[in-house]
Amino acid sequence: MISGLPMAVPEPGLPARVRIHEVGPRDGLQNEKAIVPAEVKAEFIRRLAAAGLGTVEATSFVHPKWVPQLADAEQLLPLLDGVPARLPVLVPNARGLERARALGAREVAVFGSATESFAKANLNRTVDESLEMFAPVVAGAREAGLAVRGYLSMCFGDPWEGAVPLEQVVRVARRLLDLGCDELSLGDTIGVATPGHVTALLTALNEAGVETGRLAVHFHDTYGQALANTLAALRHGVTTVDASAGGLGGCPYAKSATGNLATEDLVWMLDGLGIDTGVDLGRLTATSVWMAEQLGRPSPSRTVRALSHQEP
Amino acid sequence: MISGLPMAVPEPGLPARVRIHEVGPRDGLQNEKAIVPAEVKAEFIRRLAAAGLGTVEATSFVHPKWVPQLADAEQLLPLLDGVPARLPVLVPNARGLERARALGAREVAVFGSATESFAKANLNRTVDESLEMFAPVVAGAREAGLAVRGYLSMCFGDPWEGAVPLEQVVRVARRLLDLGCDELSLGDTIGVATPGHVTALLTALNEAGVETGRLAVHFHDTYGQALANTLAALRHGVTTVDASAGGLGGCPYAKSATGNLATEDLVWMLDGLGIDTGVDLGRLTATSVWMAEQLGRPSPSRTVRALSHQEP
Numbered sequence: 328m329i330s331g332l333p334m335a336v337p338e339p340g341l342p343a344r345v346r347i348h349e350v351g352p353r354d355g356l357q358n359e360k361a362i363v364p365a366e367v368k369a370e371f372i373r374r375l376a377a378a379g380l381g382t383v384e385a386t387s388f389v390h391p392k393w394v395p396q397l398a399d400a401e402q403l404l405p406l407l408d409g410v411p412a413r414l415p416v417l418v419p420n421a422r423g424l425e426r427a428r429a430l431g432a433r434e435v436a437v438f439g440s441a442t443e444s445f446a447k448a449n450l451n452r453t454v455d456e457s458l459e460m461f462a463p464v465v466a467g468a469r470e471a472g473l474a475v476r477g478y479l480s481m482c483f484g485d486p487w488e489g490a491v492p493l494e495q496v497v498r499v500a501r502r503l504l505d506l507g508c509d510e511l512s513l514g515d516t517i518g519v520a521t522p523g524h525v526t527a528l529l530t531a532l533n534e535a536g537v538e539t540g541r542l543a544v545h546f547h548d549t550y551g552q553a554l555a556n557t558l559a560a561l562r563h564g565v566t567t568v569d570a571s572a573g574g575l576g577g578c579p580y581a582k583s584a585t586g587n588l589a590t591e592d593l594v595w596m597l598d599g600l601g602i603d604t605g606v607d608l609g610r611l612t613a614t615s616v617w618m619a620e621q622l623g624r625p626s627p628s629r630t631v632r633a634l635s636h637q638e639p
Numbered sequence: 640m641i642s643g644l645p646m647a648v649p650e651p652g653l654p655a656r657v658r659i660h661e662v663g664p665r666d667g668l669q670n671e672k673a674i675v676p677a678e679v680k681a682e683f684i685r686r687l688a689a690a691g692l693g694t695v696e697a698t699s700f701v702h703p704k705w706v707p708q709l710a711d712a713e714q715l716l717p718l719l720d721g722v723p724a725r726l727p728v729l730v731p732n733a734r735g736l737e738r739a740r741a742l743g744a745r746e747v748a749v750f751g752s753a754t755e756s757f758a759k760a761n762l763n764r765t766v767d768e769s770l771e772m773f774a775p776v777v778a779g780a781r782e783a784g785l786a787v788r789g790y791l792s793m794c795f796g797d798p799w800e801g802a803v804p805l806e807q808v809v810r811v812a813r814r815l816l817d818l819g820c821d822e823l824s825l826g827d828t829i830g831v832a833t834p835g836h837v838t839a840l841l842t843a844l845n846e847a848g849v850e851t852g853r854l855a856v857h858f859h860d861t862y863g864q865a866l867a868n869t870l871a872a873l874r875h876g877v878t879t880v881d882a883s884a885g886g887l888g889g890c891p892y893a894k895s896a897t898g899n900l901a902t903e904d905l906v907w908m909l910d911g912l913g914i915d916t917g918v919d920l921g922r923l924t925a926t927s928v929w930m931a932e933q934l935g936r937p938s939p940s941r942t943v944r945a946l947s948h949q950e951p
Contacts, residue, residue: 336835523650526650555869555870
């Protein structure tokens with residue numbers, strides 16, 4: 328890293344602090360072809376926490392047949408004892424919640440869709456049926472004192488349906504929150520959003536009574552828009568941003584280039600804006616370089632590539 | 640492309656129209672290892688103009704020994720007769736201006752540095768000496784009725800000096816404008832800027848009497864910040880943005896990952912914001928795919944990769 332860069336120059340109207348919700352071990356690895364051993368995942372999560380990430384989504388309790396990359400959730404969680412971070416896990420249904428609770432999970436997430444096409448493709452259910460499936464999960468988790476996050480996919484565009492109307496997203500968002508989700512993460516699953524669209528959706532949610540403080544944003548960098556969209560969300564007051572260490576999640580040269588926003592690119596911007604994240608960019612980059620070696624391919628994050636080539 | 644995407648949703652406070660200053664054939668190809676034949680460059684420029692780019696920087700009249708990639712400027716310009724675009728060319732000194740004028744160039748650009756280190760490395764001169772060299776070039780070009788652009792490199796950070804103080808940039812910027820440059824392009828040559836820094840520099844320039852209308856921005860995507868920085872500049876009122884088709888200019892896996900902002904990633908955002916550019920994204924992407932084939936390597940633009948893989 329060149330000493331003193333990025334230079335910290337605050338921009339008026341942005342938050343003083345942002346919480347990064349790190350999704351690399353779950354959303355990143357679930358889209359990698361390679362199946363990573365549980366011990367390597369645990370080491371990855373330990374290093375991410377040591378780099379200052381206070382929330383690291385650890386794994387998913389979906390049926391192992393659906394996502395073989397994360398079939399080792401039962402082996403992984405016990406390896407994470409003592410990791411100093413919040414470690415939410417995905418649970419699709421009552422059986423998943425039961426498995427997660429048996430392992431001592433303290434935070435869970437359900438994953439809904441704003442569109443019928445993706446609900447069908449991802450959950451083999453209608454949007455209504457998926458919400459019915461989530462209802463007892465969210466209720467059960469809350470009764471057990473767990474924090475619950477709701478993911479909402481395809482908030483901006485859908486590969487089958489094209490542009491997704493704002494009111495359709497607002498309707499499903501409201502219902503997920505009404506089920507009892509503490510926080511809602513708005514996903515641009517195919518990376519097509521642009522900054523005005525982000526502002527318009529956040530405004531529409533506010534008008535429907537949803538407070539910005541309960542919203543997180545989850546951008547994909549498919550068209551290179553993720554960081555500009557994040558800037559628009561910060562300007563609107565959002566303070567929770569999802570990102571994936573090293574930009575893990577989908578190969579940039581694969582058919583659908585669905586990489587997540589790279590945590591390092593995000594931290595570079597936030598450091599430059601003087602926004603506190605608690606993350607040490609050097610340690611984080613070293614972690615992503617190490618993980619890229621485990622996966623046998625270079626990191627798609629521009630910041631990781633630039634920093635690791637400048638400091639071999 | 641998925642029909643109807645990106646969805647056009649304007650963001651309040653942004654300009655209605657942006658002029659893209661396309662630098663791929665010059666700034667892009669000058670940083671490619673390959674030396675591209677003049678006929679291929681001419682075809683590239685013709686296709687860019689046909690895609691709706693109204694300004695395409697064509698080449699540079701530096702000494703052929705400095706930049707062998709652009710040593711064919713004398714062969715190239717006559718091939719561009721009738722191309723429906725402004726075709727500025729770089730000229731470092733009086734000899735370069737003479738060569739450019741002899742070939743009928745209507746617009747020229749000089750390239751200064753905000754830092755002593757880069758002035759020395761790039762021009763083998765101090766900042767003052769380089770301004771002395773430019774003075775007769777700018778005066779001569781204006782006397783001949785040519786439009787003159789001034790480039791200012793290293794406006795945000797410098798690989799030798801680290802962060803560059805705002806007042807240092809303002810001082811050199813003022814002097815380039817005082818020489819008679821019509822427009823000034825603010826370069827983040829090593830890609831380290833962040834949005835607050837961009838806003839602060841534009842504000843400092845305004846306070847020194849420079850109107851935003853005379854300023855263009857030139858961002859590199861080394862750390863993935865280029866589009867977020869562009870958004871900050873648009874919000875400040877900038878309406879001229881430099882970009883390179885396909886993100887040409889420096890291999891993303893090379894030691895110094897110095898890729899330009901990809902024109903396609905920029906157009907995706909501007910289309911999404913409902914900002915008029917006159918560019919047809921499909922034709923532009925097809926041009927970059929064609930050029931990538933000539934160079935024998937994939938485009939580093941995320942939008943080009945996403946669109947070309949989705950529509951093989």
